[in-house]
Amino acid sequence: MKVDLLRLVLPPWTGGDASDIAVHCGYRLPDGRWRDGGVRALSAIAGDFNAKRLEVGLHPGDVPMAAFTLPPLSGRRLQAAVQGAIEPCALQPLDRLVTGFGPRGADGVVPAAWIARHVIEGWLALLRQHGLVVRELQLPAAFLPCPAQGWVARQVDRWLVVRTGLHQGFSQWLPEGVDRAVALVAAQAGGDAEPPAVQWMGNGEGDPAEAWLGDGWRWALSSGEAEGNEAAAALVRPAVAWGVVAVAVWLTGLNVYASQLASQGLALKRQMAARVKAAFPDVPVVVDPVKQAKQQKEALAAGAVPSATSDAAGLLRVATGLLAQAAPGQVQGLRYAAGELRVRWREGAAPSAEAWHALQTKATEQGLAVQSDAEGMRVTVATTAPDSAVVKKGAP
Numbered sequence: 001m002k003v004d005l006l007r008l009v010l011p012p013w014t015g016g017d018a019s020d021i022a023v024h025c026g027y028r029l030p031d032g033r034w035r036d037g038g039v040r041a042l043s044a045i046a047g048d049f050n051a052k053r054l055e056v057g058l059h060p061g062d063v064p065m066a067a068f069t070l071p072p073l074s075g076r077r078l079q080a081a082v083q084g085a086i087e088p089c090a091l092q093p094l095d096r097l098v099t100g101f102g103p104r105g106a107d108g109v110v111p112a113a114w115i116a117r118h119v120i121e122g123w124l125a126l127l128r129q130h131g132l133v134v135r136e137l138q139l140p141a142a143f144l145p146c147p148a149q150g151w152v153a154r155q156v157d158r159w160l161v162v163r164t165g166l167h168q169g170f171s172q173w174l175p176e177g178v179d180r181a182v183a184l185v186a187a188q189a190g191g192d193a194e195p196p197a198v199q200w201m202g203n204g205e206g207d208p209a210e211a212w213l214g215d216g217w218r219w220a221l222s223s224g225e226a227e228g229n230e231a232a233a234a235l236v237r238p239a240v241a242w243g244v245v246a247v248a249v250w251l252t253g254l255n256v257y258a259s260q261l262a263s264q265g266l267a268l269k270r271q272m273a274a275r276v277k278a279a280f281p282d283v284p285v286v287v288d289p290v291k292q293a294k295q296q297k298e299a300l301a302a303g304a305v306p307s308a309t310s311d312a313a314g315l316l317r318v319a320t321g322l323l324a325q326a327a328p329g330q331v332q333g334l335r336y337a338a339g340e341l342r343v344r345w346r347e348g349a350a351p352s353a354e355a356w357h358a359l360q361t362k363a364t365e366q367g368l369a370v371q372s373d374a375e376g377m378r379v380t381v382a383t384t385a386p387d388s389a390v391v392k393k394g395a396p
Contacts, residue, residue, distance in 0.1 A: 026212030141169025
């Protein structure tokens with residue numbers, strides 16, 4: 001069958017060892033009409049369709065998505081800021097991930113997503129084996145129509161996939177027994193804000209072809225084989241090294257995002273996140289409670305114990321929790337050198353004696369040592385166990 005555009009939605013990645021894989025497909029005819037192609041074997045797709053263009057979407061369980069409020073940056077600085085915001089949310093090192101982000105909105109919000117590198121490379125290789133060549137994989141919400149008002153959503157397995165704007169969307173796990181509309185409102189509507197109107201697609205509601213009509217989505221995830229066409233739709237690789245400017249931008253973006261997250265009324269998501277946080281206090285940010293709880297459990301079963309390291313990324317990761325208790329705007333700058341992180345307070349913003357004592361106690365619990373100096377504070381990895389670490393106590 002000759003088609004103008006063929007779209008496929010992949011199942012969750014299982015390692016590519018299955019004899020064949022079933023995918024959901026939709027296609028646009030040369031006259032512009034869309035049709036839902038149902039579920040077909042991946043091995044049969046190339047024979048069933050003669051497509052001018054092919055787009056392949058990821059399963060929502062494979063690719064976490066988030067939105068970060070960031071300063072007006074461009075180029076590599078924006079890329080470094082996004083990766084710095086992703087780093088505490090991800091459960092793998094950045095060098096094992098493929099990250100991507102969309103255009104920054106007028107409100108400063110930048111949509112972003114990440115996926116394990118072996119997953120995206122495995123899918124691209126498997127697609128090539130079946131005669132389906134693509135250079136990037138689309139986000140789960142990209143195929144949904146762009147909503148004129150409210151949201152457009154559909155259910156994929158036990159996940160809710162939602163498109164909230166031209167380049168924005170998210171995925172939400174649907175707990176067993178919870179109504180999907182209630183789950184969406186509880187997960188994303190904040191405080192007393194009016195819940196958005198949701199237009200449901202697929203799953204027996206309306207014309208199934210309408211779930212494939214989406215256009216205008218300008219960013220995706222690539223393993224690095226393709227070059228980005230526009231800076232606003234940059235397809236970024238994991239950061240190899242962090243500069244002083246990138247670190248400062250990362251902390252700014254993280255603080256702003258944390259403030260935004262705290263202001264949202266996340267009834268259902270808060271309950272799930274609180275349970276994960278209570279069980280695994282070392283998790284810095286809970287974005288995907290189900291997946292993070294599973295991976296934390298596996299890490300504990302393998303005997304992995306998080307600890308502070310003296311390299312820049314390791315020291316910053318542990319020090320983030322320490323600096324989180326500082327008042328907004330109290331930190332003026334950071335500088336890392338030779339296993340030591342220097343924190344400079346703003347003029348007149350040094351912590352009180354009581355706050356300094358609490359800071360020292362918190363640092364000791366996290367395996368850090370803090371010292372006060374003329375400019376502010378020095379943070380290093382403690383040379384002794386937390387219960388016997390000695391910190392230099394002085395007037396801040």
